[in-house]
Amino acid sequence: MIQPSYLNVFLTFAKNSMIRDMSFRMNFILQCISSLSWAAMNYGLFLIIYQFSDSIGRQTGWGESEFFIFLGTIWIINSLIQTFFMANATEFSEMIRTGNLDFALLKPIDTQFLISFPRVNWAQLANAFLGLAVIIFYLHQLLNDPSKKMDFSIWSVFAYVFFVFCGTVVMYSVMIILASTSIWMGRNQNLHNFWFYITNFYRYPMEIYERGIGWALWGTFTFVVPILVVSNVPARVLAQPLGGHWGLWDWTLATMSVVAAAGSLWVSRCVFRVALKSYRSASS
Amino acid sequence: MIALDYSGSLSFSNLAQTRLLACKHPIYNLAMSIIEINHLSKSYRVYQKQEGVWASIRGLFRREYREVQAVRDISLQVEPGEFVAFLGPNGAGKTTTLKLLSGVINPDSGDCRVMGHVPWERENEYRRRFALVMGQKNQLWWDLPAAESFRLNQHIYAVPLDEFDRTRDELCEMLDVTHLLGQPVRELSLGERMKMELIAALLHSPEVLFLDEPTIGLDVVAQHKIQQFLKAYQEERKNTIVLTSHYMKDIQALCQRVVIIAQGSIFHDGSLDDIIDRFSGDKIVTLQIGGPDEVFQGLRKLPNVLEVEPPRIKFRIGRDDVARTLSDILSTYAVEDIVVEDPPIEEVIAKVFTDAQGGQVDDESHPDIAGVS
């Protein structure tokens, strides 16, 4: 049986988006500048906070360098989501409303794939590079700090990339599930709001929730909607707030990250499939 | 399956009737029909919006819905290589039927096979073999040249490169748009864009093609070009095409078979000539008469005189009366020329639509609905 080449289709999407971005050059540049300045302000804010404190919480190990590695990780995941999925999820909601999803349904290729990737928003990738730069800088600081017992090798890099990937998959799935609900609601402008609420919680090391009613949030965002796992697992692999040795809890979190990625992707496919059954197109 | 009609002449017009007979023999049927629709129905539940603020707040808690029966109990067979038109007033259910056939939406009840596949299961093997073009919608990348959208389709449909290049060049040449391939779609005129849409849909050489108003909004020249193209394309490839259009010219030029759909049901299934025979009892007669103008005085008294412009007179007359009236006239006047023609097709169709919407197609079926088995 003839199979479409998913890679070729994806590369064509990426290329077409690039051509398109380049034909609106000014817009592209402004987008880069605005997202970079957002990141810079974000960074400045935490620099200020770290003037008042050396660490988030006692004995958590999230000192300044560790935390900025965490922050860089957040930027990378956010930027991957915004580059590859944000515009597409919004577009998907719109396709449902206008009936343009019809065309996606006609194509002999996995529909979820087809609606997930058509637009690549290259400008948003700027923050990923910034995140990478920040991470390299602070990792360098940590490795040259004799008081830290870092255990860093090429495997840490592989593990980091892998867990960032898992995290991105979880965030993508959450997004697709949210977008799919527009089929029932007819219109879904909550997508951005939801996204904002959720990302608000995953932007910090999970230890900050480990007190008082914070535990409720901790439980919810670790086990129910595992977004804390998304950011914490890769960040801990590099920053090693409690030293290089992996305890039981680290292994549990790492396993959860993989399970969450596979599980949420599966759930997103189910929700997507069920949602399509209710799709009613639009009268011209 | 070409049948003799009553007058003894060979025609396509009775395909529909013969097909109905064939239905009674299931094996016959299985082997022949490329599109097989049985009792297909689809309704939409639409939210009844109330006017005013209070009513809309009440609507938050208690919603009132209305059922719109877009397609009701349609049964139809199409044979390989047929070029069928769906004709019907706005809101008749033509587009909905095409969407069901393309598997874009699910029906409420009924059954359908296209090339042996159930469309709404959306198997890739099925989706690779047909195409849907919607004149009111655009599926090309708006900001990019059409060539990029074509390339994308090549990858999605996994068309081998050499075959793709050949088909694309051939289609572009036929439609005369090769020079526009590099221009962003948003800068193309409606007609040019429509041609590109067609090409995009044909790159994978679909065996079945659904065209929903492919000539909507086009000027006469562009319309004609697309007709010619479709005709040539279909003659060459012998694929099966279902087309909807509100332009009778499209249908006259292309389709041997016309299915009239009104209020979600099939109202008539046959050739255009059939429609005229069935729905128009009149002929238009034009006479050219020699002699002084006074001779027209008598003729002016004929009922339904449309136009008198000596030496010509044009009048409308019941089909059954044509022979008698003409022989009367011939024996009285010095007739130099006679033209007997059908009334304009648009007029007949308008009458059919009015009939179809006036009659209760709802429950008890129209006494002489053809094509509903």
Ligand SMILES: Nc1ncnc2c1ncn2[C@@H]1O[C@H](COP(=O)(O)OP(=O)(O)OP(=O)(O)O)[C@@H](O)[C@H]1O
């Ligand atoms: N997605 C939808 N939601 C609600 N109602 C719909 C939807 N699609 C179609 N309808 C209704 O179903 C009926 C048939 O619509 P359809 O688009 O099939 O008509 P059509 O024959 O294509 O008409 P036209 O010639 O105007 O294109 C109409 O009354 C329309 O309002």
Ligand SMILES: [Mg+2]
């Ligand atoms: Mg329509």
